[in-house]
Amino acid sequence: MKTIYTIIICFLLVNVTSAQERYLTKNGSVTFFSSAIVEDIKADNNQVLSIIDATSGKMAISILMKSFMFEKALMQEHFNENYVESDKFPKATFKGVIVGFENIKDAETKVEVKGIITIHGKSKEIVIPANIKRTEGSILVNGEFNLLVADYDIEIPGVVAKNIAKKIKVTFEFNHKPYKK
Amino acid sequence: MKKIIATIFVLLISVQLPAQDLLDILDNETPKTDNIVTATFKGTRILNGHSIENRKDKELEFIISHRFGRVNLGFDELFGLDQSNIRFALEYGLNDDLTVGLGRSSFEKTYDGFLKYSVVKQKTGANSFPFAISLFGSVAVKTLKDYDPADKRTFAESLFYVGQVLIAKKVSPSFSFQVTPTYVHRNTVQITADPHDIFAVGLGTRIKLSKRVSFNSEYYLAFDESKSINARNSLAFGVDIETGGHVFQLILSNAITMIEKSFITETTGNFFGGDIHFGFNISRTF
Numbered sequence: 001m002k003t004i005y006t007i008i009i010c011f012l013l014v015n016v017t018s019a020q021e022r023y024l025t026k027n028g029s030v031t032f033f034s035s036a037i038v039e040d041i042k043a044d045n046n047q048v049l050s051i052i053d054a055t056s057g058k059m060a061i062s063i064l065m066k067s068f069m070f071e072k073a074l075m076q077e078h079f080n081e082n083y084v085e086s087d088k089f090p091k092a093t094f095k096g097v098i099v100g101f102e103n104i105k106d107a108e109t110k111v112e113v114k115g116i117i118t119i120h121g122k123s124k125e126i127v128i129p130a131n132i133k134r135t136e137g138s139i140l141v142n143g144e145f146n147l148l149v150a151d152y153d154i155e156i157p158g159v160v161a162k163n164i165a166k167k168i169k170v171t172f173e174f175n176h177k178p179y180k181k
Numbered sequence: 182m183k184k185i186i187a188t189i190f191v192l193l194i195s196v197q198l199p200a201q202d203l204l205d206i207l208d209n210e211t212p213k214t215d216n217i218v219t220a221t222f223k224g225t226r227i228l229n230g231h232s233i234e235n236r237k238d239k240e241l242e243f244i245i246s247h248r249f250g251r252v253n254l255g256f257d258e259l260f261g262l263d264q265s266n267i268r269f270a271l272e273y274g275l276n277d278d279l280t281v282g283l284g285r286s287s288f289e290k291t292y293d294g295f296l297k298y299s300v301v302k303q304k305t306g307a308n309s310f311p312f313a314i315s316l317f318g319s320v321a322v323k324t325l326k327d328y329d330p331a332d333k334r335t336f337a338e339s340l341f342y343v344g345q346v347l348i349a350k351k352v353s354p355s356f357s358f359q360v361t362p363t364y365v366h367r368n369t370v371q372i373t374a375d376p377h378d379i380f381a382v383g384l385g386t387r388i389k390l391s392k393r394v395s396f397n398s399e400y401y402l403a404f405d406e407s408k409s410i411n412a413r414n415s416l417a418f419g420v421d422i423e424t425g426g427h428v429f430q431l432i433l434s435n436a437i438t439m440i441e442k443s444f445i446t447e448t449t450g451n452f453f454g455g456d457i458h459f460g461f462n463i464s465r466t467f
Contacts, residue, residue, distance in 0.1 A: 026210060049207045060203035062211065073237030073277070074466060081220045082392045082423075087354045095204055157393065159424045179206075 021054040023139045023176035030063055030172045032147075034165040041075060041164065043068040050174040052139050057101025059113060059141075061094040061174075083154050084120050092119040098132065108133040113141075119152040142173040218303040221313060221351040222359070224428040225272065225280070225297075226462055227385035228399040228417040229436055229444045233313045233349035233359060235299055236274035244284075244464040245269050246439045248432075253455035261459060268439040272464075286440060289327070293440045295319035295343075303351060317345040321442050334369060341442035342366040345383075355389035363401070365446050371409035379446045380404045393423040397430075401445045415448040430462040 028048035034041040049062045065086040070076040080086040096115015098104075104111070113128045130143035147168045149156060156164050222232035225244075236242055246268045250261030258264065270284030270293075278299040285292050296318050303313040321341040328334060342365070349359035361383030370377055381403040389395045399417045406412040417434035435450035436443070437458050450456030 022206075024206075024210065026212070047212075049210055051203050051207055051210075053203060058203055060207055062204060062207040064211070066216065072466075073240065077220055078423075085354070093204055 022179040023052045023054060024179035025050050025174050025176045028061070028172065028174035030170065032068075033169045033171070035169075036163055036165045038163045041070070043070045043076070043079065045069070048172075048174070050141070050176060051179065052098070052101075052141075052176050054101075054139070057098040059094070059096055059098055059115070063092040065090060065092060083156075089119075089121045092117070094118070094126075094128075096126075098130075101132075104132050104134050106133070106135060119147075120154055122152045124151055137178060139176040140174070141176070142171075144169060144171040146170070213307045215304045215306045215308050218305065218313070218351050221303065221349050221357045222385075222387050222397075223395060223421040223423055224430060224462065224464065226430065227359060227387070228397050228419045228430065228432050228462075229415060229434060229439060230361060230383055230385065230399060230401065230441060231295075231297060231317050231345065231347060232385065233299070233315050233347045235278060235297060235315070236272050236280040238274050238277045240274045241467045242272045242464045243269070243467070244272055244462060246460065246462045248288075248434070248437045248439060248458045248460035250437075250458065251450065251455070252457045252459060266437055266439075284440070286438060286443075288438050288443070289323050289325040291321050291323050291325075291440065291443070293319055293321040293442075297347075303349070311350060313347075313349045313351075315347040315349075317343070317347060317441075319343045319441055321440055338369045340368045343441040343445075345441070357387045359383070359385040361385065361401075363441065363445055365442050367442070367446075371407065374408040376405050376407070379406060381445050383445075387421070390420075395421045397421060403445055406446065410447065411449055412446065413448050413451060415444045416452045427466075428462075428464055432460040432462070433457050434460065 026049050027046055028050045029044065029046045030048045031042065031044045045063060045068045047064060047067045052059045065084050066080055068076065068079065070079065094115055094117045096113055099112045099114055108131050111130055111132050113130050115126065116123050117126045128143060128145050130141050133140040147170055149166055149168060222234050224232065225234045225236060226232055248266045250258055250264030252260045254261050266286065266288040268284050268286040270282055272280060272282035274280050280297045282295045297315055299315045301310060301314045304310045323339045344364045346362050347359060349357060351357040363381040363383060365379045365381065367377050381401050383399065383401045385397065385399040387395050387397050397419050401415045403412065403414055413435065415434065415436040417432055417436065419430055419432035422429045435452040435456050435458070436448040438444050438447070
């Protein structure tokens with residue numbers, strides 16, 4: 001009987017420690033940039049949620065589409081209404097793992113984050129290059145990559161084809177802090 | 182035995198906890214904010230009348246509206262296209278909630294100015310609200326001198342006022358409707374039997390046919406209408422076509438004018454008798 005209780009206590013302890021090993025941010029920033037012949041379109045979102053489980057190197061990101069701020073209000077309306085359909089698909093998410101997370105030391109390290117990105121209800125496997133810096137009280141992740149609009153069932157009609165790039169540059173920066181439930 | 186089962190049970194629970202999905206944690210941590218419903222209508226007009234939508238903050242729009250003659254005028258008048266009434270206007274968003282506009286219509290050489298203010302927005306989330314409500318007020322000055330020269334009208338006598346409460350709801354991404362109680366005051370009327378004050382209620386709907394095209398309809402039911410003219414309720418059907426920076430609205434209506442005081446109280450065409458005017462609204466944002 002004693003052994004069983006010891007096991008339970010061990011499990012509980014594991015839970016406690018793993019819970020402390022999570023790092024979260026609620027105000028990560030994601031910016032996308034479309035550079036086309038007619039105009040450049042830029043949108044910022046500074047309310048992105050991101051979490052890292054430091055025991056496994058797993059990472060998840062949740063982005064509210066309506067929180068993207070555009071220079072022109074009309075662009076923002078079109079983005080939500082016509083392209084990403086925020087009423088139907090309010091969030092974009094990423095779920096994956098930071099490859100080689102356990103080897104990351106204090107210095108900024110180049111890594112790959114592998115996982116599944118879901119935008120506009122369409123999921124796709126992706127490998128995102130990122131820089132990670134882990135210190136005592138934070139995990140800083142930043143980087144940039146390109147997305148193809150067509151990969152996510154977002155169609156650009158002929159009349160605005162010259163206004164919107166087919167390839168969108170995405171930059172991101174998340175400063176995770178220890179997460180306490 | 183019971184103890185062991187209980188132990189296993191506790192064990193299972195405790196094992197499951199750390200296995201909780203990271204995305205679920207993010208869902209729980211997402212701040213519960215209000216979600217303002219946007220794009221109830223595509224343009225600032227449903228067809229003839231104003232929709233709940235405002236011009237955006239610091240955006241200036243030039244809007245050109247045309248209504249041609251009646252399509253039942255036949256080939257000689259090229260189905261009404263030979264006649265053209267135009268209203269052009271500058272409309273500006275002082276902020277996201279308050280729009281000011283100045284326009285000029287060729288029909289009766291009328292100038293109009295309006296203010297539209299968004300009082301409440303439709304919201305979902307923590308402080309949800311089922312409708313959007315805006316207030317609209319306009320003044321129009323008729324400068325066409327179609328009266329007896331002996332009966333010279335003063336500026337004040339040429340004024341018309343309109344007040345509206347716009348109540349709209351986006352029921353689903355593809356269906357919105359609006360109810361518009363309206364009050365029209367006319368400083369001068371044609372004959373003494375005509376009322377100076379006319380109440381009306383407007384009904385408008387938008388049905389999205391595709392991402393960029395919607396079918397709109399609009400009806401204004403007016404009470405206590407003028408006796409000097411055979412006034413009819415205005416009815417309009419049309420489509421909104423959105424192309425990036427513009428919204429094109431193609432319209433079929435029994436009204437020939439594009440300002441509230443006119444199309445609500447002075448429409449005489451019989452839509453189902455073929456007195457239909459083709460028209461369009463085009464806006465360009467700067």
